[in-house]
Amino acid sequence: MSKKSILNDLIIATEADLSLAKSVSAISKKARLFSDQLEVLRKVQKGMDGPLIFKVCDLKKYMDTKSLGVLETRWNKVLEKRQEARDQAELEKRQQDETAVKERERIKQAAQDVVLREHEQALEKLRKEKNKGGRGVSGFTDPLPTASIDLTDDVDLTATETSPASSYFPKRGTAAHDLLVAMISLPNPTTKEQVLKVTGSQKSWGGLAKLKSEGLVTSSKLNNVYTYSLTASGKSLAENLRGIVRQDKRVADELREDLGRQKRPKATSRVDVHGYYAEKSKAPSAAPKRYADEDMDVHVVPISDGATVAAAELRKAGVAQAEPTEATWEPSSYEIVLLVDKRENNREEAQQAISGLSQKKVTVVPSVLYLGDFLFAARHKSSKKMAVLNTIIERKRYDDLNSSIVDSRYEEQKSRLRKCGVDNVIYLVEHYSMSRAAVQIREKAIASILGRVVAIDGFLLKKTKNVLESCDYMASLYESIKACFEGVSLEIGPQKIGGFSSSRDSFSTMMLTAWQDKNLKSNHSLKVLFIQMLMTINGISAEKAQAIQKLFPTPRHLIDKYREVDESVGKTYLELATKGDIKSVGKAASEMVYEVFGKL
Template sequence: MPSEAVRLGRKRPVPSCPNPLFLQWLTEMRDHAKEKGLKTQYVYQKAINSLKKYPLPLKNGKEAKILQNFGDGICKILDERLEKYNRENGANAPVYCLISSAEPHSNNPLSIKTSSHCSNLPVLKGGRNMSKADGGVGKEKAGKKKREYVPQKRSGGYAVLLTLYRHSQIPNSKGYMFKNELQTEAQSLCDKSFTVPDLGSKYTAWSSVSTLVQKNLLLKTHNPARYSLTELGFALAERLDSEERGGEDRQEEEEKNEAENSEDGPTTVDLTQDEDKDEQKGGDFCFPKTAGDTGAVSVTHAANAAPHTDLTKKSHDSETEKTAYLLPGDYDIVLCVDFIETTGGNTARKQELVKELQRNGVTFDVRKLNVGDFLWVAREKVAPVPGQLRPPMAKELVLDYIIERKRIDDLCGSIMDGRFREQKFRLKRCGLHKPIYLVEQCGSAAAHLSLPESTLQQAIVNTQVVDNFFVKKVQDVKESAAYLTVMTRYLQKLYQNRTLYCRSRELEGDGECDVENGGRERENPRCSLISFTEFNHGALKNKCQTVREVFARQLMQISGISGDKAAAILEHYSTVSSLMNAYKQCSTDAEREKLLSSIKYGKLKRNIGPALSRTVYQLYCTDGPLS
């Protein structure tokens, strides 16, 4: 029988992948790894890219080892899946199927060989049925949309979407959230931590945010990053929110029906109708509910129970809610660690600090601190409310202790670039009264610094004597973790029987830290504290500043002008304009140069002196560059 002439050239479209079954399994494994935030997702994606480029069908996973990015592990998984597939569909079930030619009779021998089996090939997820007989089905599958991505309930992506959606529903909402506030508000909707990874893993619930951005559900802009929902993300979050609220309504309806159907059940009186109004009157921090006072209050009319007990307590609570405070035993002392102390730079050394704290059993939380590296908060113990999915937000009051941690080489760099003075000034003005400088000696590294060791030691002494900071010297990271552990346990004991009141920082201003009367402070610690939200917002480094604040920062850039000297100048001339007007009223240059020399500063009321006064005059009044 004469053979047909060989047809040259490509007469049919190139198939997207001649191994749709393997492609489906690799895609499923990649998506599963992405859901869990595993880095193996990238390995599977590389294998998928290689498989799509390979033009020939593969009989088993072992043959795929010739492809790039296919190792023993992936090939073994494919063979196991293939064995299971053959058990379910028969030993002769086809593994691959090529796209048939557009012509009625294809001369491709491989196409003819495989076309007889393609009708038995089950419909694959995201794939195509390539047989000529089922061409209509293949076109229908090809036009079908991909399955919509929906994050798993109580996962990181689920919590982020719901939080952003609910935040957008608040009147006068800004439409976006920063990372820190988004993590704080979304934590109650997620089972995993947004800041601390599980043991044996380095991924947190926040890792799923990259998936949301990739799926065009979340928009990340600006620096610092702002997160907002896209139109697609808003629609998905709205649907998730309605489903969750529907589940809560069904749960409340079931509980209501159970209460109505129980003949011997207790009589329940709902006393929470005005609870929202009372909480609004109480400000940010309201009187905490005690155990058994969550949600609706049940009054059981039993023979040995007083029916008016809870009613009296509720009346007392409504009166005291106007004063915000936390009772002893209703809060935990938690160490807050700035996220910069755990990421960036020498990551291994910074992770060592976290591991040491975990090993010592310290309760800590990693978050963004706008000033300082470590501080402690009194976090309210919050119990779940019956009938509600999420527990209420815990109230947090900042204790008066804040730590700035410095390695000796970092101290050297901060002195040279001016950060050292600015950080001390911001610590004094942060509203906390017990600043601590934790200095880590780095051994032989001190011999290779840009400043002599005597200069660094003098700076440390000045911090303690002149600035009235408590300075603690340690040898390494392990000793730093030990000091933080001891301080945490000391504060837990110090505040264990204290009632903590909330004060507003706006009412008292940004007073400097007061480290006098340390002995009395130990016996009677300050219990009038500010909320963490107010503290962290007030400590923003790049927040909108007044003209007076900008003028102060300008003055502190001049060598020799400390925070005390700048504050003394501001008492007389609050703005640059007022200072320039004072210079204009002077008759001679010599008088202008000595204008600021007699201003008193600090506790000792010393004069600023003629040298600094002349420097400030030259800075603001010299035409052209300074010589």
């Protein structure tokens, strides 16, 4: 409690006593005493210059013992009033909290009642449709199985310092609802671009302001790029909403499947060939046909007419059919693992990372990764085969980042990460103190480069102090990804990572081996090697070497071309082929290239 604040209250109380004394007699002893006290208090207040703790004994030098005693009594009354005010405020706060909790419970119960009513209405509607479809084999309509609805998942209603409790429960189909369900499936924090990839609609972003005002989402700014995080209460609510969405999908699938069974006609395994062709022969366009064996049996595999018609319509519209699925992994058949590249430059730090992650109950698999340092994957429990998930991490220490920018490795790695097919690319930068002599790029330049990684390349950026803090981050990310893939089946295809389905109950991906083969950098290395070979020839600059490499992707292409033509043509071939280009090859340089490659 500051000195000025307490003196203010004491002065107000003294003014009140003085006013009361003057109302009896303006020249009484009490009035004079209170007037003197008030003058002293105002004098002390005026001379204050800091919020020191005030004590009544500080006024001894200004007044006698009697006056001080009266002032002390008044002081005690002031303290009592202050304590009463605090107690009253705490009581009101408790009452408000209790009311808020009850209101949240009421809203939550109302939301659950709405969901239950929707399910009951859906069941009733489908029952009616089923009853119209006819009776079962027994002659009575088979009852629809009642799907159990699990609404026991609770939203954390306890308030925290970082995420105040909110009674907000977004309605399904609103922007806020879609935004929460999308963010719970992404790393925390994430960017706007990553969220919109999941929602597929710009409209969902309109729910951000409401979620921030309710304390469910926070935002932060790094190098002019905004990132967004779910608070503790936001995570809890988002997980609850995702559970309800999945439950709705399961119930709808069960009901749809049951209704389909009721309406689907029985498939025959044999048909009367004579009757079939007799009907066909009646058609004017059908020519009569004879069959040698009229008693043959024909086994028919029933194909849905709707499926064939739909496929024909899609082909007519030029719509490509979905990638064929090689295998489907059910949610219970795989586990989430974190692959760690065991070829990391600093083996000691790599081992430290593996050890630290294992201690945090992360399932770590040391591996050889052709791209990235850490990759989240799904491992089949029986076959031990692995499929790629949606998050890859490139780890850089400041010194390594510095040197990779200088020798151009940085741009190459970044380009390969952009094209790898994994949605969430995380650039994990660890602080590492370097001497000024070792720093080749200034801090501001590195900050600008990292800003472009987020703003232009669409990567997620995370800065940590050391390996241990990196392990903490990856362990929390591991738990988020496990929760994200809970109850999700994997559709394994041969070519690409398709991502989550619209209902988010399946994830289309590819095997790790196929992904590794796709991201081998041998082709890229050959291109670079060929350019470097050309640059060793006098008169061939980097730009001219690149121009030649565009015409002939590999040395073999250039050698084959030289073998097709005469020596006189070969010596001037590059000169003529690049004529008119900004970086054309001169006559002398063209002859030099022929001398190197044309006689092999």
